[in-house]
Structures are given as C-alpha cells and as structure tokens.
Amino acid sequence: MRTARERGSGAAWIHCHPVVIRNPARRARIGSNLVNPAELAAILLDHVRRAAAARGVGPEEITPEDVTLERPRNREHGDWASNAALKLGKRIGTSPREFAEELAAALVEVDGIAAAEVAGPGFLNITLDAAAAGVLAQRILEAGEAYGRGELYAGVRINLEFVSANPTGPIHIGGTRWAAVGDSLARLFELQGGDVTREYYFNDHGAQIDRFARSLVAAHRGEPAPEDGYGGSYIADIAARVESDYPGDLDALPRDEQQEVFRELGVAQMFGEIKASLHEFGVDFDVYFHENELHESGAVGRAVERLRSLGHIYEADGATWLATTEFGDDKDRVVIKSDGEPAYISGDLAYYLDKRERGFDRCIIMLGADHHGYVQRLMAMTAAFGDVPYVNLEILIGQLVNLVQGGEPVRMSKRAGTVVTMEDLVGAVGVDAARYALVRSSIDSQVDIDLDLLTKRTNDNPVFYVQYAQSRTRAVARNAASAGVDRSSFDPSLLVHETESELLGALAEYPRITLQAVELREPHRIARYLEDLAGSYHRWYGACRVIPQGDDPVEEVHRARLTLNDATGQVLRNGLTVLGVSAPERM
Template sequence: MDPAALSAALLAVIAPLAEARREGSSSGLTAADLPLERPKNRDHGDWASNAALKLSKVVGANPREFAAEIAAGLEGVAGIASVEVAGPGFINIRLEAAAAGALAKTIVEQGAAFGSNDSQRGNTINLEFVSANPTGPLHIGHTRWAALGDAIARVLLASGATLVREFYINDAGAQMERFGRSVVAALHGEPTPEDGYGGAYIGALAERVAAAQPGIRDLDRAEQITAATELAYEFQLGEIQASLERFNVHFDVWFSERTLHARVDGQPSLVDEAVDRLRAQGHVFDDEGAVWVRTTDFGDDKDRVIRRSNGEYTYFAADAAYYLNKGDRGFAHKIYLLGADHHGYVHRLKALAGAAGDDPEKDIEVLIGQLVSINGAKLSKRAGNIIELDDLQEWLGTDALRYSLARYPADSPLTLDPEILQKRTNDNPVFYVQYAHARTHNVARNAADSGVDRSEFAPEMLEHETESALLGALQEYPRVVAYAAEVREPHRVARYLEELAGLYHRWYDNCRVIPLGDAPIESVHRTRLWLNDATGQVLRNGLTLLGVGAPERM
C-alpha cells in the first residue's frame, strides 16, 4: 500500500463522517487534502495523519474524538495492521508487512517510470537559465546555473509539466561590438582594447576567424570588426553549446536577442510591437521625448525607460519583448534562473508581467542563485580571470560536479571542497549514493550466479526492521519528486537519495539475499532480491533527475 492508496482509504473513511456531521452537505474533500507524513519515531507506525486536527473546526468536532472515529473506520481496511490515536488527535497507522512490502514489486515493474507523477500536469513552463553572453567561455557561476536549471527541468518534467529549456543568447548590444574589436586587435597583434575582452581564447578565436576569412585583414577597420564579430560569435556560441552538451545539459531552444530587434520586410520588430502592446494596456507614458513603462504600479522601485529620447531602445525593451514572446509561444508560466548579480531584476520582471496584463505572483517566477566557489580552483589559462566549466569538468568530473551543485538550495552561497569530491569514500556524497546503486547491481549479479531469482514474491516476509525502514523510504520517493518540483528545489532529491543509500547499506548488513553456505534458497531470499532491485531502481531514477550517472560497477 503506497501513500496514494492510503490517502484514498483515509478519504473513503473521512468523507462520510464529515458529511454526517455537516448534516449531509458535501465535504468537498479530496485525497490531496489529507497529507500523510512519516513519523520521525518509527515506533509510532509507518504513517501519521493530522486530518482530525485539520478538519475538526470544519466538522464541528473534538479533534481527538474525531480521530477516534477515523481510526475505527480504518481498522477494517485491508493492508492496515493497526491504527492509534495520539496526543490531541494525531492518527498513527501501521501497515501489514505484506501491504508495505508489495511496493518492492510495484517499483521493479514500473522501472524508470516510478516516481513520475501528475502534480504539475497542465502547467506549460518556459524555463530560462544560463543565458551567458556569447563573448567568452562559461564560468563557474554558469556551471552552477546549468546543473541547477537542468535538475529543476527534470523534476518538473517528471511531475507532468510541459516544459521547454531555453537559453537566451545576449547577441545584441554594446558587448558584441567590444567583442569584435577585441578579436580584430588580436588579429593584428595589438593590445586588448581598454573595454575589450582579453585572454588566450580571444587569440584562438582570431586565428579561427582568419582561417575562415583569409582576406579579413585587407578590409577597412569597420568591415573587419563587423566580419570578426559575426564569425567569432558563431565560433564562441558553438563552444558554449558543446560545453553544455558535454555537461549533459541540453537546451530545447536557443533564442537570439537579435530576433527581437529585427525588422523583416519593413514590418515592426518584436520590440516595436511590445511597446505598442504595453501602451494598449495603459501602462506606458511619454516624458521629455522618452517612452516609459509605469512599473511602479506593480511594485517596482521606479518607472523604467523603454525607449530613450534619441529613439534607441533600452535593455528593458528587449526584456519586455522577450517576456511577451514567451506568452505568444504558449507558455503560461515563465521561470527565470538568474545569477546573484541580477537581484534587481526580480521586481523589474514581475512589474513587467503586471504591465503586460499577467499575474506577477502566478505567471512569472524569478529564482536568484547565489555565488559558488571551489577551494583551490585555478583561473582559466584561456580566459585569464575566470574559472571555466570545461576545466572544472575535467578536474572534478561531470557526476561529482553536477551532484554537488544540485545538492544545495539555489539561494545558498556555496563553497565546494575538491578533496572530498575526489574521494572514493562515504565522505563524498555522490560516491556514497552511486556506490549504493552499484552495490544493488553487485548483489543482483551474485544472486544470479547463486541461483537466486525473482520467480517468487512473498512481501509478508519483509518484516525485519531494516526492511520496514527501507520500504518506508521507497514509498516517499514520488512525494519527494513532486515536492521538489513544486518548490523548484532539486536538492531535496539529492538529500533523499543519501538517506535512502544509508538505509540500503544498513539493510545489506542485516538481511541476506544469498543464503549462507549450503543453506537452501528460500522464498525470503527471492523476495529480498525484489527489494534490492527496487532500491537500485529508485536510486537510479533519482540520480537521473539530477543529471548524474548511475554506474553498475565501482
């Protein structure tokens, strides 16, 4: 009996009791209104419910008396061994071993689908993250947003959301011109411009530009800058895309900022249209030749200029056009994952949503990540002043890097210890979890060699205390995934996996899958193999949500 089935049983008992006390009027309750929790003290049972406390005022009953009525109704439910009322009205439920153990077979049969849920069904989400300037390599901050953003996407997709991962390419604006001038300077062996980009990677790009367009040095300077900008941009964006793919982060959409400003066949650009649409909403005004959006109407600290008096659009204009474009593409909910240096964007973007006629508290979400540092990390030899994703990946490995970056909340500053991440001991969290998964496969291989298979399943035999604890944790996995998706916190999956790995190791030390010596193979051994394989499946499913590998041998 899994939590969903138990919640349904709880609803079947409570609904008629509530309706009787309300003189026949419908309670309107659903199973979602009756959450279950795992008691911290396992002596209190397998599951606990505060339904009686939660509903006592609604039904006009004493909480403890109402809890006693619920307990009496649950006593006859198949799979429930006992029900007790505790304290002011808590209900503690203990399952029969067979009912609890049946989950092991369910997990094995569902395989990779176990843990998937419908909690986000119907939500159409655009998740934008990383969105680095295409003027240089990805750095350590981008690395964190890549790992975190992709993990958020994975838990949302596993929870039924329709989602697109999107990278916004900042390929318009002054930084592109500075980028081009820097490459041209390198072409001629000149010093880096004062406001330009330095580092060996600029020289490498210059060599590729010269090879792609051999006569570029013969053009006048302005034409050189234009040509170099386009070629270097193409090369650098390709390197960014390749770095992310190697990091196991795939984007569905690469959205160019230039498309927002493009006027095709004399038609207005998306930025032009955005200004008109915001004006139609009644939140645009003109002052001293400039065009403003009255974002203070929606909590911003000041109104924002969208077009300067000289006719040039501001960055906010592109933000507005991009936001509206996401809605036009069918995304009801937009999530932005931004770095700590973008904290001021939160109110600005929410105000923009309000000015566009959307609900700032519902239709847009801005997640701000904090800084990350790694003890002993060296600055890039290519870029000079940053720590590169590629270097980190080569140094620490994809799995250790992705797991450790997704293991903490986005809003927590993070310092990683490379010595721990490179250890093959239980001090290293990713090793601890991956080793547990590899151990489940080792047990399965040894079982096959010893003639133990899954030809029999007797869940009532899974009654050792470590089996009860392990099954209880396995039951929690779908709810952990759903909650991680709801609050956009994939670190909850990582912490769950570490707990599950610990429970598995304790079970391994106490319960044999393979009989000792010449002892016969019995039903309990075959049944335990189901539990072993179920645990391996959940560990693999969870690691997959974090974008981390699940090795079968270590």
C-alpha cells in the same frame, strides 16, 4: 509524531495514554493499495470527510492539505503519522483525541492497515501490515522508469530559460550551476507531464559584443586587451580561429571592418564552444534564441504597440514609458529613450511577448544573484500584458558558487583568466560529480564545492555514496542469479526486518519527493533523498541476506529480498536520471 511520553511534563494532556487499535486479520491481500503515502492519505482524507459530514460539515471544507502524513522519527510509533485530528477536531465540533480514536477505529478496517495508535492530544500513528508495505517493491519494478511520475503539469507548455551566458567567454561557474539545476528542473517538469522547452537566450546585441570584438582585434594585432575588454588565453585562441576561417586578408581591412569580421565570426566561434561545453555536460537546448532577432524583426515595436493598446504606454520628456507603477513597480520604466534607442527593458518586453505568442503557458527564467532588482519590474511587465505574475512568468534567483581545493579558494581559470569555468570544474572532478555537487544544495544558498572531496572514492563523497549504492544493487542481482535466486515468486509479508521497513518507507517517499521538488523548484531535494535512500539500503544490505549462506536452500525470503533490492536500484537510477548523473553497473 511524538507520543505523550516524549512531550514535556507540563503539557495538559500528559496523562493521556496511547490507545492502540489493531486489525484482527493483520494480513493484507497481495495488491493492497497502501503502497505509498499518497494512497494512504487519500484513504485518510475520505474517512475524515465522512466523519465531518456526519457532523454537518461539508466535504468541500476539508482539503487534502488538512490531511497530511509524515514518517515518525521513532519507527516504533508506526509507518506513518498524521496530525489531521488535531487540526480538524474543533472545526468539526469534537475533541481532537476523540476524533483521532474515531479515525483509528475506521482505519484498522482498511485492508492493509495493521494498527492505528492514538497518542497525546490526538496524534495518529499508523502501522501497515508487512504485506501491504512490501508489495511496493513489486509495484516499483512494474512501473520501472515511470515510478515517481505524475500529472501535475500534464498539458502545460513550459518554457524554461537557463544559463544564457554572454557569448564573450567560456561558461563561468555560476552558469555551470544553472546548467545542472536547470536541466534537472526541466526533467522534473517532464516527470510531472509538462511539455518543456529548454531555451538559451543568446545575448548577441549590445555593448558587451562590441567589447568582445575589440578584444579579438587587439589580440590579432598583438596589442594589449582594451581597458574594458576581455582577457584570458581564450581570446587569442578565438582570434586565431577567425584568422584561419576568414577567406581574405584581414590585415588589408580598415580597423572598423576588421572589428565587424571579428564580431560576426568571433561570436559564432565562442557560441560554438559554449554549445559544445554544455553538450559534454549533458545539457542540450531545444531553442537558441538570439537577442539580436528581437531588434531586427521589429518585435520590440510590436510589444510596445501591444502595451500601448492596453493603455499602459505614455510619452514624457521625449521618451516612451511603460507605467509599471500601476502594477507594483517602484517607478515607471523607459522603454524607448529620448534618442530613439530602445532601453534595456524593451528586449524583455519583446522576448516575453514572443514566448507567450509561441504558446507557452509558463515562462520560467533562471537568473544570477545580481538580478534581484529585475524581479519586480518583470512581474509588473507581466501584469501589464494582462497575465498573472509568478504564474505565467517566474524568476528563479541563484546564489554564488565557490570552489575550494587544498583548503583554499580557487578564484581564477588558466584559460579564462578572471573566472572559474565549466571546463575547470569538469576537468577537475568529471561531469557526474560536478552536476551532482551543483544540484545538491538549495539555489537560495551559496555553495562551497570541495574539489578534493569530489575526487575521493569514499562514502564522504556524496555522489560516490549514491552511485555506489546503485552499483551495489546491480552486484547483488548478479550474485543472486549465480546462486539461483530469482524473482519467480514474491511474498511481501516476509519483508519484516526493521531495516526492510525502513527501506520500504524510503522507497514509498520517492513520488512525494519528486512532486515536492518540482512544486518548490528545488531539485536538490532529489539529491538529498537519494543520499537518505542510499543510507537505508546500505544498512539493509548489512543486516539482510539476499543469497543463502553456504549450502542452505533458496527460500521465499531470498526472492522477496531480491525484489526489494532490485526495486531500490530502480529508484536510485530514476533519481540519478533526474539529476543527469550516470548509474554505473560496476564501481
């Protein structure tokens, strides 16, 4: 928060001088609870509710959202800042500044808080005792891989459907982005206790499969690809494999029978390639659901009858309709066409009902930028089934990916012909760089990936920057062991350098960042956090020695710093794991 000195001179409260209240003990016991913002926020919330109750305001009227913390831009103003008094002063019947002073006086009585400053009209800046802040390093090492875990989705069954590329060609770059983002999001849900099923919807029903089969037949016969078919060398590769796998004489079959053979075996070959590519990319699915099953099992008919029993199906113009306008859609939707064939939405109805009947509380579907128009009708469908839109069903829409090399856009694949594929990207930069680059930007924005940058082993390359920081923590630990520095004791009060305060503050943020990332469905927040943490670590590394210089003896400060070093490495590894990116021992 900014103090009065940082505000414009026209502010009515410009002459309010900061009031600093200090804890006379200025020393917290080892084991103080003030090791992360969530714990401090809970203490602040308790004091706010007590002050409100003393003025006749019930505690239920003060929510956790009313009492938030953030890191001050200027670290001279403390470790944490809150505008709670500004937000709540008038609500409980006092001036914000007086309320802030009351809170500050209460907070400095808390073990681990060194000082509380009231600035401006009621900003509250809180400084922790060094030991209270430093004990976090030990807590992180005790938690290990569990640091950052939470219980937000404990007991919640989540079906996360992503990628779901048509089995008519290699996974294109857009699908590759969803593979990276979807898998990271699944890991975040699991980090918050969710029971996650990763699901791939296999579109093996419809016109695109017919075009694929006809393209394979044309390749087998040495004919040009059909006008509406698929090109690229992969078609010839798949056709050749079908020829090899088919036990009989393909050329002895009529063309329509040939097409059925290529449909069955060709789709299986293509799907095998897709699964192999995803596995090499570090993404494996729990369920591969075949669209064709919905139509062959009678699931579409069951979904229609369920909606009919709920009173939302009607007949008109020889067709069967779903009354989605009752639930906010711009028009009703045909479910069964007048010729008796199911319309496109019929598969959506059956598939959603199938997921809910499998016991999933939340169904999340990740779609490409060209699917914006589907959201409204799918939410109407959810409501028609009696469920809650945006809760039982969520749709995430992702924007396009552009590859750049040598300053020019990369537009075509050597193998696929018309699109850039997962194999193209991974072949150019490797799995780690590809996954990191695809996750580190918001899905709401188009992303330009510079292939030249991602192959550089410099700090300009974000994945190298983060991995190198983690690798450096490993190197420091190895060198410390050689120099006789161990973690046999730990005095957190010795971590007093300004870079140590910065680094501890960054480490404390990780649980909040993981929670925020999953609540907002934004895994890119993990990547950006890791880059900030790496920066704080590199600055600390340059300023503070873990190993004694020359013949100097090992002191407690060296052991404390080794603990901080190792804790940083643990958080970097935890974050990289969420992104599905490796954490090398050496670089």
